[in-house]
Amino acid sequence: MSRPVIQIPDNSKPEIDWTTGADQKTMAIHQLLDYFNSFLPLDEEEASAVVNAFHPRRIKRRQFILHEGDICTHNTFVVEGCFRMYLIDEKGKEHNLQFAVENWWIGDIGSFHTEQPSRLYIVAMEDSIVLQIRKGDQLRLFEDHPKFNRIFGVFTENALVAAQRRILQNISSTAEERYLDFLDRYPQLFNRISNVQIASFLGVTPEFLSTIRKKISRS
Amino acid sequence: MSRPVIQIPDNSKPEIDWTTGADQKTMAIHQLLDYFNSFLPLDEEEASAVVNAFHPRRIKRRQFILHEGDICTHNTFVVEGCFRMYLIDEKGKEHNLQFAVENWWIGDIGSFHTEQPSRLYIVAMEDSIVLQIRKGDQLRLFEDHPKFNRIFGVFTENALVAAQRRILQNISSTAEERYLDFLDRYPQLFNRISNVQIASFLGVTPEFLSTIRKKISRS
DNA sequence: ATGCTTTCTTAAGATACCTTAAGGGTGGCT
DNA sequence: AGCCACCCTTAAGGTATCTTAAGAAAGCAT
Missing domain, CATH: 1.10.10 (Arc Repressor Mutant, subunit A)
Incomplete structure (x- = not known):
């Protein structure tokens, strides 16, 4: 019965073959630059700082990019694929805090910021491609190019608004x-x-x- | 170092008599400056920018500082007293999203940022004293003194971490x-x-x- | 003081949601 | 093809939480 019909036209999927050369990093980075530009246009210097600061990575389905006990040292931008971030409670049950697909960010902000071990897991639900930036590189990016302060500030605010919305929904x-x-x-x-x-x-x-x-x- | 040069009335009692002169603003602002300094020390210029940007206000118990339909035009720092921010659902029931007491911030960040009407109410639960900053003044503060970008960025991140914690708790x-x-x-x-x-x-x-x-x- | 509102409590019956168990379907792997 | 893992569903009985109603205690206003 009326199970929603699942038809994902595959043609939209940019099939990326990581082995064929340097283009993949270019493509992935371009997607990130487009994304930044949609918030605040970047100049050449800022764009090249982004190119230098972010590193591409392929993640296989079921592969973890954060595990309980780890310190979250990277901020992750999803170029392609799908992730979930979850907690395991005392009874061993998983609770999903967040999903992330194309053009979403994912990471344990608390652990990233305080450099304390995380209680969360982040795992790929599909074969995925991400761009990651290390904490030190992000701080340097902020110092050298203050515009990123604003951009990431907006991301955090948006995430906070979404989280508040979800809290209100959960309690009401x-x-x-x-x-x-x-x-x-x-x-x-x-x-x-x-x-x-x-x-x-x-x-x-x-x-x-x-x-x-x-x-x-x-x- | 940087303890901003603001005169402190010797009177250590938090009892503020608004009518006796300008000292009250001084006391309230001093509390805010101490608060900022505990994150990142401010220099003289930054401190005086704060003094100029924030306005003190007394709020009586049951008085609203934000009402559904209003645009949230101020960011509010609680000097003394207690507030709650809540939503009224379709059935007329109230749901508290947040409380705020001394040295907490309160406001509808979404409405503040997008300048869209808020769905939330903020009301004083006790006679209170706050310091408020208008959105334009806050943006100017960020531009003139980038350090505040960082400071408010940390506030937002902390709020996000707390909100995520609460979501996990609600669902688990x-x-x-x-x-x-x-x-x-x-x-x-x-x-x-x-x-x-x-x-x-x-x-x-x-x-x-x-x-x-x-x-x-x-x- | 007298009344009025708010708060906290208790209890009975209703509803939302969970636990356990079972069965069928689908896709991947060998 | 056959097996296995995972997903989705259904149902029965249990627990968590809500609704409604009522009453007692504490603060606030006239």
């Missing part, structure tokens, strides 16, 4: 409302991520999400 | 665990704020919080 809405809002808000995610993971993000069991979906499909 | 913990954590985490708040408000912050009804408290007291 039912799981069904949260699920409907998720579908509305993240159309790029819901046909790409398993319901198990979405349930964990919403804070319900997969079984209960299933009954919610059944109820919705009857409407 | 029971109400009792959340309440115990609240007591642990905000000892300055729990004997100052009514249980009705705490319940609304935790996302439970006051009745249920009452049964939680009863259960805890029996241990």
Whole structure:
């Protein structure tokens, strides 16, 4: 029954063969530069500082880029692919704090900033390509080119607004409302991520999400 | 070094009589400068920029400093007193997103940044004294004195980390665990704020919080 | 003091959500 | 092809939390 039809046209996917040369870094970096430019246009110097500061990396499905106990030393920009960041509680259950797909950032900001061990895991849910910047390089970027202070400041603010929104929803809405809002808000995610993971993000069991979906499909 | 040159009235009592002259602004501002200095020491110029940019204001209990539909035009530093920021849902129920007491910031960052009408209310729970800065003045402060970019960046990051922590707790913990954590985490708040408000912050009804408290007291 | 509002509590019945268990479907791997 | 891992669903019974209602205690206003 009305399971949402999954058709991902693959033609949009820039198939990147990492082995064929230096172009891949160029392509990935270009995507990041476009992204920065959409916030505040960069001049040549700033753009080349970005090129120098970020390093590309291929991540295989199920590969971790952060593990509990590690210090989060990199800030990560997703060029292609899909990640989730989660916590494992005392009972051994996973709870998804965040997803990240193309043009999203991911990392444990707390650990990155304080340099204390993280309690979080970040794992690739698909084969992925990322650009990473080390903390020291990011600080240098901020000092040498103050514009990045502003840009990253806006990212953090946006993340905070989204987090506050989610808190309000968690304390005021039912799981069904949260699920409907998720579908509305993240159309790029819901046909790409398993319901198990979405349930964990919403804070319900997969079984209960299933009954919610059944109820919705009857409407 | 940098302790800004601001006259401190010898009177160490926090009792502020607004009518007796200009000292009150001095005292309030001094508290804010101390606060900034505890993050990054300010030089004289920066300190005097703060003095010029922030305006003191007395807020009476039950008085609003932000109302749904308003655009949040100020960033607010609490010198003395206590506030809560909340949302009213479709059913007319209030849900507390945040509290703020001495040396905390409060405001609807989303509305402040986008200049769109807010959906939130901010109200004083006690007679209070605040220092406010207008958005334009804050931007000017950032431009003229880049250090404030960093300082406010740290504030925002800390707020984001706290918000993420709360999300994880909401999706992984029971109400009792959340309440115990609240007591642990905000000892300055729990004997100052009514249980009705705490319940609304935790996302439970006051009745249920009452049964939680009863259960805890029996241990 | 008298009343009015707010707070906290208690309890009974309802609803949201979880746990456990089971079965079927799909895709990857050999 | 066959097996295995993972995902999705369904259902029964349990727990967490809400709703409604009521009453007692504490603060605030007239």
